[in-house]
Amino acid sequence: MEFYKYHGLGNDYIVIEPGQAEDGLEPGAIRRICHRQCGLGADGILLGPFFEENGVFGVRIFNPDGSEAEKSGNGLRIFAGYLYDRGRVSDKPFAINTIGGRVTAQVSDAGHMISVEMGQLSFTSTQIPVTGERREVINESMVIGGQRLGFCAATIGNPHCVIVSDEISMDQTRRLGPVIETHEMFPNRTNVQFAKILDRANLAIEIWERGAGYTLASGSSASAAAAVARRLGLCDAEISVHMPGGQLQIRMDDHYHIHMSGPVVRVARGEIHREVLDQPGIADLF
Numbered sequence: 001m002e003f004y005k006y007h008g009l010g011n012d013y014i015v016i017e018p019g020q021a022e023d024g025l026e027p028g029a030i031r032r033i034c035h036r037q038c039g040l041g042a043d044g045i046l047l048g049p050f051f052e053e054n055g056v057f058g059v060r061i062f063n064p065d066g067s068e069a070e071k072s073g074n075g076l077r078i079f080a081g082y083l084y085d086r087g088r089v090s091d092k093p094f095a096i097n098t099i100g101g102r103v104t105a106q107v108s109d110a111g112h113m114i115s116v117e118m119g120q121l122s123f124t125s126t127q128i129p130v131t132g133e134r135r136e137v138i139n140e141s142m143v144i145g146g147q148r149l150g151f152c153a154a155t156i157g158n159p160h161c162v163i164v165s166d167e168i169s170m171d172q173t174r175r176l177g178p179v180i181e182t183h184e185m186f187p188n189r190t191n192v193q194f195a196k197i198l199d200r201a202n203l204a205i206e207i208w209e210r211g212a213g214y215t216l217a218s219g220s221s222a223s224a225a226a227a228v229a230r231r232l233g234l235c236d237a238e239i240s241v242h243m244p245g246g247q248l249q250i251r252m253d254d255h256y257h258i259h260m261s262g263p264v265v266r267v268a269r270g271e272i273h274r275e276v277l278d279q280p281g282i283a284d285l286f
């Protein structure tokens with residue numbers, strides 16, 4: 001099975017064309033390929049392009065636990081870079097369909113910089129989804145491990161829970177992230193961001209990704225955290241989001257249509273051996 005690997009600020013994805021995985025990619029195969037020790041290792045797999053109406057490119061996005069994500073900011077920037085490298089798009093804007101909605105991508109600097117119009121972010125509980133009556137999920141609280149945490153929730157196609165805090169750390173994110181990800185308030189689970197406001201144009205986040213765990217960067221997480229910071233009146237409309245893997249630039253209008261841009265790096269291309277997919281037991285290790 002031929003693969004291409006890229007990363008966006010340390011958030012790494014494998015691109016596989018549908019023709020290379022004729023039986024599709026079942027969750028066990030995804031877990032084996034993404035496994036850091038026994039497979040290729042990745043924060044997810046991008047299966048595409050699927051060609052849809054009017055030449056729009058379609059992609060399916062899988063998490064390393066085998067679940068399917070509706071959207072991924074870095075995943076989409078990487079997929080756009082892949083299409084550019086394969087000569088399927090130029091430096092003009094083009095559309096990509098995800099199950100979380102259509103986005104517009106644009107490649108620049110010979111495939112090193114990629115921007116995506118991510119769509120419109122919403123804070124509405126029924127869209128995210130968050131349990132309970134329909135409302136905007138702003139400044140709510142929950143008790144996690146005996147600690148009361150204030151949070152906001154949002155969707156840009158995939159769900160996010162943003163906790164604004166004066167102190168953020170990898171340890172806290174690794175400890176509380178999985179508990180919040182699977183909290184009963186979030187029936188589809190959630191991505192989690194701990195966010196520290198640096199000033200009106202800069203925000204730092206630590207990320208726990210649904211289905212992937214602790215990651216160095218996430219485009220949809222950066223979008224959600226920036227939108228929450230603006231909604232709370234703490235930041236302006238153009239924000240640099242600082243993550244352990246580097247920075248993404250986020251810009252939004254008054255209706256939370258999000259524009260994101262940042263770098264993508266080509267890592268490798270090659271062949272995934274059949275025996276990776278045949279390893280018994282590995283699929284349960286995630």
Ligand SMILES: N[C@@H](CCC[C@H](N)C(=O)O)C(=O)O
Pocket residue numbers: 011043044063068069070071072073074075158159191209210211212217218219220221
């Ligand atoms: N890395 C991503 C998000 C990938 C999907 C996420 N784990 C989910 O399940 O929603 C990004 O850059 O946005």
